[in-house]
Amino acid sequence: VLLSNLIGLIREMVIAYVRGAGQEVDAYQLSFLIPEILNHLLASGFLSITFIPIFSRYLARDAENEGWRVFSIIFNNLGIILIGLICLAEGFTNDLIAVLAPGYDEPELRVTLIRMTRIIIPAQFFFFASGLFMAVQFAKEKFGIPALAPIIYNLGIILGGILLGSRYGMVGFSWGVLAGAICNCIIQYWGAKRLGMKLQISFELNHPDLRRYIVLTLPLMIGLTMTFSREFFFRIFGSYLPPGGISGINYGLKIMLIPVAIFGQAIGTAAYPFMARLVAEGKTEEMNDLLNNTLRYLALVIPVSVLLMVLKNEVVLIIYQRGQFDASATALTADILIYLLAGAFALAAYTIVPRAFYAMQNTVFPAIYGSIAVLLSIPFYYFGLRFFGSKGIALAISVSGILQVLFLYMLWNKRSDNQGSRQVYIFYTKMIFFSTLLFPLLSWFKTNVLAAVNPA
Secondary structure (H helix, E strand, O other): OHHHHHHHHHHHHHHHHHHOOOHHHHHHHHOOHHHHHHHHHOOHHHHHHHHHHHHHHHHHOOOHHHHHHHHHHHHHHHHHHHHHHHHHHHHOHHHHHHHHOOOOOOHHHHHHHHHHHHHHOOHHHHHHHHHHHHHHHHHOOOOHHHHOHHHHHHHHHHHHHHHHHHHHOHHHHHHHHHHHHHHHHHHHHHHHHOOOOOOOOOOOOOOHHHHHHHHHHHHHHHOOOHHHHHHHHHHHHHOOOOOOHHHHHHHHHHHHHHHHHHHHHHHHHHHHHHHHHHHHOOOHHHHHHHHHHHHHHHOOHHHHHHHHHHOHHHHHHHHHOOOOOOHHHHHHHHHHHHHHHOOHHHHHHHOOHHHHHHHOOOOHHHHHHHHHHHHHHHHHHHHHHHHHOHHHHHHHHHHHHHHHHHHHHHHHHHHHOOOOHHHHHHHHHHHHHHHHHHHHHHHHHHHHHHHHOOOO
16 A cells, blocks of 8 residues: 555656646646546445445355356446446536536646546546456455555556657546556456456346445445545636646645555555454444554554644655756645645544444445535635635645544444543544644754754
8 A cells, every 4th residue: 555655656756747737737637527526426436345245245155156146247237337427428528527627717728638538537447347356356355466456557647657748748647547547457357357256247137236235335426525525626626726726736635645545544444344344243342442443543644744744845845846846836735735734634534434334334324424524614615715725725625534534433433332432532632732742843953953954
């Protein structure tokens, strides 16, 4: 997971080097709006969450062949729906862009934006297919090949930009997105096939487990998650920003997500099967202990974020400032980064809190209340954009993340009678207080001690 995020950061470094933080990079970021919606509608990011319990039940009953039949039914039916949506999106790209990016009115780059969007849209089918292939491997407790997914995807984007960027600009990176998605799908297919996957042509619309899958997944399809709302809102509201605003937010996000990935992403993924097992065994108290201990560990993101706040200019300069990414782009991204880091701990906690609900096969509750929290955050985006520009949108991302994870955790504690939650709140309060004192201390050390060191 750490390696995949580092390669993702290298991807952004290549983009920054080739095109900096200008209008073309803004257009590239906006080209993901429609694909993000398609990905969310088919809940591609949640395939393992909803499919693993269904498939694992067949494995536990020693009925693997029937499990593969259900796998094929889900794959075929959802795949056909997705292909239909892709065709519609390709046909109405221009109209959809006008609705989703109302503030983007650069006529010369609009043609490029539409072209890049149409290149990226078909990649969503390969994300969906590889997501199911990965879910099969997770269900059999094989994590190695699925862990390669973001690495392969990001390498595709990097190679697309390096090989085609000089001739086609950001369009080359778009081709890299499609190529990376296809290559990852092929590798994940191989990973699932070596575990005995049997993919057959079967639709059976009346199969009970197809209905069960849809019932479990539908709330995730229509609900607003933290990840989707963040990626969606910063682009929509960012379309009103001056040139470079969307790029600056995206570059800052990639830095902010490093501590989230190091402390949160892998932990959340690995903890979920254990949480599901504890729920299945009726050990709710033990599962709450696992949840609370994990959240206390994730509080380490807070002091790490403070350190990055203090070193924001240096971090952005070291990572991005080369090629077309100049000092003004560094200053813009660094100013944005400090507001993004304020909510990094919430994004880390979000990797585990909703999974408590999913472990109990409850997708409706977090979808409803998570969506409410997202909708309540929209005014923060609006007023943040209006009064503070790109920094205001960055602050809205942090506020929205904190609202969502706090809301869901409080509701979980009430539903599960989580007796250890009070200690978690106290621990986070102490960590925030400690980190608040740490900020001026580190700033003083940087200004008075490090500045006095002779680089020679």
